[in-house]
C-alpha cells in the first residue's frame with residue numbers, strides 16, 4: 001500500500017464530481033467492487049436531480065469518491081470507494097465527514113446508508129464516525145446477501 005506523504009496530505013482536496021471525472025471514477029470502481037457499476041450507470045447519476053458526488057484528490061490523482069442523494073431532510077449515501085492502494089489512511093473518513101458538514105449546512109437532519117453484513121470494513125468505517133445500526137434488510141443485494149441499514153442523526 002502506498003502512503004500519502006505529508007506534502008501530499010497538504011494538497012488533499014475534496015471536489016464536486018462531474019462527468020469529466022467518469023474515467024477516474026470507473027478506475028476506482030472496478031478495483032473496489034466484484035460487480036462494478038457501469039460507466040453509463042454513473043453517467044446517469046449526474047443527470048438525476050438531487051444526486052451528487054464528491055471526490056477526494058491529491059494533486060491530479062483521484063483517491064476516492066462518494067455519491068449520495070438528498071430528499072426532504074435526509075441524505076442517502078449511494079456508494080463510496082477508495083483506491084485500494086490508498087486505504088487505511090482515513091480518506092473515506094475525511095470524505096464522509098466532509099459530506100456530513102455539507103449536509104449540516106444544507107439543513108439536513110439524517111444520513112442513511114446500506115452496507116452488506118459481510119462488509120466488515122464498511123461497517124467499522126461507519127460505526128467509527130457515529131452511524132448506528134437501525135435494521136437489517138433481508139436479501140437486499142442481487143447476490144442474496146442481507147444489508148444493514150445504518151443512520152446518523154446530524
Ligand SMILES: CC(C)(COP(=O)(O)OP(=O)(O)OC[C@H]1O[C@@H](n2cnc3c(N)ncnc32)[C@H](O)[C@@H]1OP(=O)(O)O)[C@@H](O)C(=O)NCCC(=O)NCCS
Nearest residue numbers: 032080081082087088089090091092093115121122124125
Ligand atoms: C470501506 C472503504 C471505503 C474504507 O476506506 P478507507 O479510506 O480505507 O477507510 P478509513 O481509512 O477512513 O478507515 C476508517 C476506519 O474504518 C475501519 N476500516 C477501514 N478499512 C478496514 C478494513 N479493511 N478492515 C477493518 N476495518 C476497516 C477501521 O476502523 C478504520 O480505522 P483505523 O484504520 O484507524 O483502524 C474502502 O475499504 C473501500 O473502498 N472498500 C471497497 C468499497 C466498499 O466496500 N465501499 C463501501 C460500500 S457500503
